[in-house]
Amino acid sequence: MTKPEMPKAPDSRPKVLAIASGGGHWVQLMRLRPAFADAKVTFVTVRRTYQSDVPGEDFRVIPDATRWNKFKLLLMAAKIFWIVASVRPDVVVSTGAAPGYFAIRFGKWFGAQTCWIDSIANAEELSLSGQQIRPHASIVLTQWPHVAEASGVEFAGSVL
Amino acid sequence: MIFVTVGYQMAFDRLIDAVDQWAAKHPEAEMFAQIGPSELRPKNMPFTAFMEPAEFTRRVEECSVLVAHAGMGSILTALQYGKPILVMPRHAARGETRNDHQIATSQRLGERPGIEVAKDETEIADKLDRLASLTAPPKISAVASPELIARLNQFIVGTG
Numbered sequence: 001m002t003k004p005e006m007p008k009a010p011d012s013r014p015k016v017l018a019i020a021s022g023g024g025h026w027v028q029l030m031r032l033r034p035a036f037a038d039a040k041v042t043f044v045t046v047r048r049t050y051q052s053d054v055p056g057e058d059f060r061v062i063p064d065a066t067r068w069n070k071f072k073l074l075l076m077a078a079k080i081f082w083i084v085a086s087v088r089p090d091v092v093v094s095t096g097a098a099p100g101y102f103a104i105r106f107g108k109w110f111g112a113q114t115c116w117i118d119s120i121a122n123a124e125e126l127s128l129s130g131q132q133i134r135p136h137a138s139i140v141l142t143q144w145p146h147v148a149e150a151s152g153v154e155f156a157g158s159v160l
Numbered sequence: 161m162i163f164v165t166v167g168y169q170m171a172f173d174r175l176i177d178a179v180d181q182w183a184a185k186h187p188e189a190e191m192f193a194q195i196g197p198s199e200l201r202p203k204n205m206p207f208t209a210f211m212e213p214a215e216f217t218r219r220v221e222e223c224s225v226l227v228a229h230a231g232m233g234s235i236l237t238a239l240q241y242g243k244p245i246l247v248m249p250r251h252a253a254r255g256e257t258r259n260d261h262q263i264a265t266s267q268r269l270g271e272r273p274g275i276e277v278a279k280d281e282t283e284i285a286d287k288l289d290r291l292a293s294l295t296a297p298p299k300i301s302a303v304a305s306p307e308l309i310a311r312l313n314q315f316i317v318g319t320g
Contacts, residue, residue: 014316023167024232031236031304035312047168049212068258091316115315117308121232124264139315141308144268157307159236160300 011040017089017112019044019080019103020096022064024121026050028095031159032117035093042087044080044099062099077102084110095119095159097129104137116140118147120158126151162291163223164193167231168210171198172256175248178281179227180204182288192219225291227284230262230277235269242299246287248278273297 016039020029026045030053043054046064062079065072080099084092084106092107092114094100104114118130120143126134130153134140140153148155164179166172176195183191183204191205194216198209211219220226220241228234230247238245247270249262270277274297278287303309 016316023169024234024236027233027236028304031302032309032312034303035309035316038313039316052213066258093312093316113315115312117312119232121261121265123268124261127261128259141311143308156311157305157309159304159308160239 013038013040014090015039015087016041016091016093017044017084017087017103017107018042019092019094019099021099022046022050025096025100025119026053028117028119028159029093030054032093032095039091042083042089044083044103046099066098073098081106084112088112091115093117096127101129101133104133108136113138118142118153120144120160122147126153161190161192161219161223162225162227162288163219164191164195164205164207164227165216165219165234166194166196166229167233168196170250170257171196171200172229172248172250173198173200174254174256174281175227175229175284176200176202176207178248178284179288182285186288192223194219225294227288230266230269232265235265235275236300239272239274239297239300240302242274242296244274244276244291244294244296246276246278246284246291246294248280248284 018041020026042058044060048061051059060083063075065076080102089112092103092112095117096119107114114137116133116137118127123144141156142148142153143158145155180202193205193207195207220237226238226245228247230249247266249266250256252260266277269275278284
């Protein structure tokens, strides 16, 4: 009853683009890594030195910018577009802020499922980026039950 | 060793100045400060503008207590290494950040053991005097809550 041998299957793991800006956003993304166990992950962030947190992984650096510097923001968006277009992720996951906004918008154009996890720092209400990405992301999660209740977005635990 | 840190994005001179003044009166206290992109030159404690993630981790491991802005990177790292942390929130009105999320963060997380909050610079000296009485928080796991990991993993696998 042996089946004929099939050609070796190509890597069928989902491709995940995990993206965050620096500081707390990146620290929170790192705490989510066990969730990527069954995936092929590309990490994207704003500081080259963070590569030491993900040795041996696909790691890309983008220019750092906030919504308050329009020119740098444009450079950041262009670089993210290029990464999304070349990686073609199945899933985009972000813990914020501006880089995640762009990656989810572009990812959606290429058919990716997208997940925004609002930073645990936003203990009062959804972040501005979170509010802006909400109509575009497949799912938006807050890390605070009371924010979930007030905003209607999903709560499913926190990075703590 | 008291490790003072304000993250890499913006200076937080109101905190650094208050800690430096306290250090002048406590020459016996071993201190090290990471002050960010600042013009300030602390006179009573060694300092650096930035540091690599590896050095940051080492400083946290070696210190007895952290004094920091109420940024999630600092707070999560302190909790992960079981170090007590005194935080002071940045204020948007003073140009120290873009919005007042650190005030909400410090209020919510200040309820946890091992996290002490100084509302402003006038409370810093007093809180620093009582640092020794701060109990170390229980070490948190290096990863997010099982609930959040499971939710995200399900999202990734379900779409892959």
